[in-house]
Amino acid sequence: MSVNDIVTSGAKPLFFLDYFATSELDVDLAEQVIKGIVEGCKQSDCVLLGGETAEMPGFYAKGEYDLSGFAVGIVKKSEVVDGKSIKEGDVLLGFPSSGVHSNGFSLVRRVLSDSGASLNDKLPDSGDITIGEALLAPTVIYVKEVLELVNAGKVKGLAHITGGGFTDNIPRIFPEGLGASVDVTSWVVPPIFKWLKKMGNINDQEMRRTFNMGIGMVIVTSPEWAEDILSNKGTKIIYKIGQVVKGNGVNYC
Amino acid sequence: MSVNDIVTSGAKPLFFLDYFATSELDVDLAEQVIKGIVEGCKQSDCVLLGGETAEMPGFYAKGEYDLSGFAVGIVKKSEVVDGKSIKEGDVLLGFPSSGVHSNGFSLVRRVLSDSGASLNDKLPDSGDITIGEALLAPTVIYVKEVLELVNAGKVKGLAHITGGGFTDNIPRIFPEGLGASVDVTSWVVPPIFKWLKKMGNINDQEMRRTFNMGIGMVIVTSPEWAEDILSNKGTKIIYKIGQVVKGNGVNYC
Structure with a gap:
């Protein structure tokens, strides 16, 4: 973290x-x-x-x-990467998380205790891992891949998705008058989040304010650089998850 | 700390x-x-x-x-002050602590719970303060007075007296083959330590391994500089508490 x-x-x-x-x-x-x-x-x-x-x-x-x-x-x-050059039309790229990372565990504990689920239960749609294993997946460290892009001069802003999720962590790097439009269907939401939502009966808004939902790091870049990054990513998974729009906050669509 | x-x-x-x-x-x-x-x-x-x-x-x-x-x-x-120039005959100067500072509270809690004493009881021989107030006295910050002496080139070694007391914190800054001889009558032991010793029935060795006993920072300096520091200390309290001797560890006398 x-x-x-x-x-x-x-x-x-x-x-x-x-x-x-x-x-x-x-x-x-x-x-x-x-x-x-x-x-x-x-x-x-x-x-x-x-x-x-x-x-x-x-x-x-x-x-x-x-x-x-x-x-x-x-x-x-x-x-210093400070988001000052971000403008309307810039692109949000997302790096996948390994799960909840290190945020939202108070809510996780509540879901576990309210639902009576065991950490040893198999997590649905996850292959063969348990809920405990999914929750303990180590936080992805994005240092090397992020610095590579920063050093190549391709990064305008960076948001580490922690407590507060997209909702709190993305807009604060934007200049005033700009917000984010995020396409929630553009990446694969890991099974642990689907399980938490279902077992805890948690609405989308609270899920998005608490968890990273599968994206641990967001890069803001120009449309040209975004294309360049995506076409050179090799076997790495990087999602195009949205763009910078006039307004404020995050609109999910 | x-x-x-x-x-x-x-x-x-x-x-x-x-x-x-x-x-x-x-x-x-x-x-x-x-x-x-x-x-x-x-x-x-x-x-x-x-x-x-x-x-x-x-x-x-x-x-x-x-x-x-x-x-x-x-x-x-x-x-860097690293103790390398410390030699036999060098002098230990001690700066007073305000009490237990931030170490030894597990033992303090045991004494409180075993003795049934209340934090609101008056601390004997302390004027009018309670045990709770004595225990919560803020840790003395020695930064300015220590750096003044360091910048004047008068300091060979420095030991912050934390967990482990004199016994653990002083010898580790000495070159091999040197130890400390400390005169335990050379400074005023604050009343909170006397109270803890008595109520907890704690022997001297354990007291000295756990608490600072009234000295929060120890400076090692040459006999000449020591004299200079003591004669220029003005209204500050600085104790000459011992010297560097052949051997190892700390001898209390």
């Missing part, structure tokens, strides 16, 4: 530190967590400089932990 | 971000916390760049929160 936030400015992540707060330290569990952090740092070409492990048995319940992270990146002032 | 850690390298804190994780957001409470952070940033001449507020009602108990912070500082490579 940290490094995906950083690249939205066109910056290259430099280093990362974690904060791991738990009851009494479970070394095996901590090792698994650190292994994941190391993998994330590798994927984002970022140094794991250190971190803080806090044991608070009087505060955290046994076996539970909270984890946060902090990263610093670097970009030349003249090369 | 973050900026006190940073100055131990002789670095100047640049910016700070917080992570505030809670159940449902209590705006009044969050405002008080942020106010404290702002005050800490002012005291350390550090910019509060931003932060992350995480609402996790399914995880944190109502009214509870965890708080962590992250800071970045800067120092020229050639001016």
Whole structure:
């Protein structure tokens, strides 16, 4: 999450530190967590400089932990991606997410507890994975593919789709007077979102305000660059999901 | 804690971000916390760049929160304070703490719960403050006074006394083969530590491994510079608490 936030400015992540707060330290569990952090740092070409492990048995319940992270990146002032050049007619390209990523878990927990579903139940239409596995799919790290496009000068704006979904994360990178028109049929919504919507009886608006719905990173680019990016994407999946229009906010169609 | 850690390298804190994780957001409470952070940033001449507020009602108990912070500082490579020049006969100077600072609270909670004491009880020998007030005394931020001495070229090593107390924090800045001899009668131990020791029936060794015992920052300097610092300290309290000796670890006498 940290490094995906950083690249939205066109910056290259430099280093990362974690904060791991738990009851009494479970070394095996901590090792698994650190292994994941190391993998994330590798994927984002970022140094794991250190971190803080806090044991608070009087505060955290046994076996539970909270984890946060902090990263610093670097970009030349003249090369900051800030959305200022975005204009009507520009194109929104979406990079697929692996699932819910790291947002919306309070709602996920409510759906699980209200529906009585088990994490070990098979997730419908997903092949053979369980709901638990789908929920724990690691967040996609977009650093390398995004920076490649940024360095090629093809990116006007970047939105990391986190809490608030498209609705909150896309418009805030636009100049005033511009909004987004998003074609919700233009990408494949992962099965976990369909399952959450159905089991939690959640309306589209709330789904879109809470979850990424299958798109974890949005690039705003000119129509010409968009064509260029899409025709050179090779085996990568990149969706053309909408365009920049007069107005404000996000219109879903 | 973050900026006190940073100055131990002789670095100047640049910016700070917080992570505030809670159940449902209590705006009044969050405002008080942020106010404290702002005050800490002012005291350390550090910019509060931003932060992350995480609402996790399914995880944190109502009214509870965890708080962590992250800071970045800067120092020229050639001016890093790393303890390499420390030698036998060098002097340890101690800056007073305001109390337990931010370490040892698991033990504090155990003492409170085992002894049945109330946070509203008066703390003996403290004038008129309660145990709760003594425990909540803000951590002293040593940034400005430490950097002043660092910039004057008078500091060989710095130890921020956190979890592990003198025992863990002082020796690790020494070159191999050197230890510390600390005169435990050389400074005033704040009443909260005497109270914790008595109510928790905690031996000296555990007290010293857990708490700062009244000294929050230790400077290692030459005998000449020590004399100079002590004679120019004005109204500030700085204790001469010990010296560097052959050996390892910390000897208390």
